[in-house]
Amino acid sequence: MTSSPSHAPPLVDHQVLALRLRGVVKTFGDLRAVDGLDLDLRAGTCLGLLGPNGAGKSTTMRMLTGQAIPDSGEIEVLGFPVPQKSKQARARMGVVPQSENLDEELTVRQNLTVWATLLRVPRRHRVKAVADAMVAAQLVERADSKVQTLSGGMKRRLLIARALVHRPALVLLDEPTVGLDPQVRGDIWTLIDQLRSSGVSVLMSTHYIEEAERLCDDVAVVSHGKVIARGTPAELVGIHAGVEALEFFGPPVRLQRVEDTVAPLGFSTRRTGPSVSVLRAEALPQHVVDALGEGSRRAANLEDVFVLLTGERLAD
């Protein structure tokens, strides 16, 4: 037997589950926010929860930390039953909230030190843990700046670094780039990608298709508190949206004509603003393509999948 770096054993056993949810239900009054959710996160992978606002993503995140108690169902986080042993699980996980809640009047270093204490980093390791976290978040030069003087992107990086200061086995990211400009979003993606490559299990909720496609090994499409499809981004696209879409631009009348032409043939369409896309366009007969007039072919994407499955749009 030969061994080469490419055959080296994986950093973590991917058969082990970092998260396991079965039949989880959570209601708020009449609203079933989470409605029989099943979810597995294999250790060392990144799972994306993709869904529009109100799909139950944040409630799910809160149940994983014991900050919301499910009405029924089973939750295991890193092997610990939650909420019963939620505290043990929390000691081994890092949580990046959607809304920034740093201590504004403290410095970067003080924020991280406080969190290292709360996250049980032993006193003798604390200084180094904080220093490492600042390197990871590229905030070394701003170590002694108060948080209120940092830019939005720096604050978000600090928020992520704060959740990594105790070397967690699992990281929860709730909409990590919501409200950030594209440049900053790229920085955050790099950080998350490095996190995944280093063997940490990541659960990330998002409603940005591109984010899920770029960062997630698996995607669970969530709608009305249920997982309605899951797989790798490529699998989901292949199964549900085919290879490519044919997109037409024009006035509403033209878009309507496209829809009326393909609907009888059993093809799905979806509108995005001034355009309409015919999905699974690779299967369209050539004479239909000719009849439709000028359009542009593009690769099918997760948004197509999402719209096909839910009939909803992932509005920003």
Added chain:
Amino acid sequence: MTDLTRLTSGPAEDVPRTLRAVEPTAFSGVFTREITLFRRVWLSTAFGSIVEPTINLLAFGFGLGALVSSVQGIPYIQFIGTGTVATAVLFSSVFAGMYDTYIKRTFRKTYDGILATPVDVPELLLAEGAWIAVKAGVFGMAPLLVAIIFGLPPSWGMLAIPFICFLTGLGFGFMGQWFSGIVPSIDSFTYVQSALITPLFVLAGIFFPLQGLPQWVQTSAQLNPLYHCVQLVRNAVFGWEPLNDLGHTLALIVFAAAMALLSIRALRAKLID
């Protein structure tokens, strides 16, 4: 560029498999956070908590003191000086409990962050309440020092006063936390202040002895924790009354314990869905 493997080589190894309900580590984590924050704002907090009771003391001491030379055989400035200790404790603890807790929970989402770490609601609230009480223990000494400057003779009993202030501050800090968990909005604190805090403050024997008031007022004062604080402070300065003082201490302990339970119950309902 960045090296995350140093950060993420596995779960923290020092975390025990089983954790108790209220752990010293979680408690001290929250407590340390408060100390770190306080180092940034100590001047403004200390200023308000010390200057206000001092002004009260001087105004009443010299203003009323010109009309009333002594109360129960004690020079009025000394009577009011010892009473004002309770004022400092009340104001530094109940408002910190009310406003800070409310703001951290609703506006700053601080608690959502802390409760995602291995810290539970009781540990969070007990640690914050204990920190409020420590501050009350220190700030409560300010009026006493002013009174000493104006002629109150120092005594050994005064060494007990920080502990009396701590115990009283614990109860009122938890009471403030509890209110923060049951008011519909931050504006409602005005009602709490007018309908509850002011009567507690006025009918505690700080500015005048309650002995001259109707019997029902004197009886209901037994239910006012601040009254027990005032009595303990005066007795610490002017001479202990062992049996009574034991009663006052017990009353303050029961008050603190009851408020802690109410605070934990109310805020758990708000913080955990």
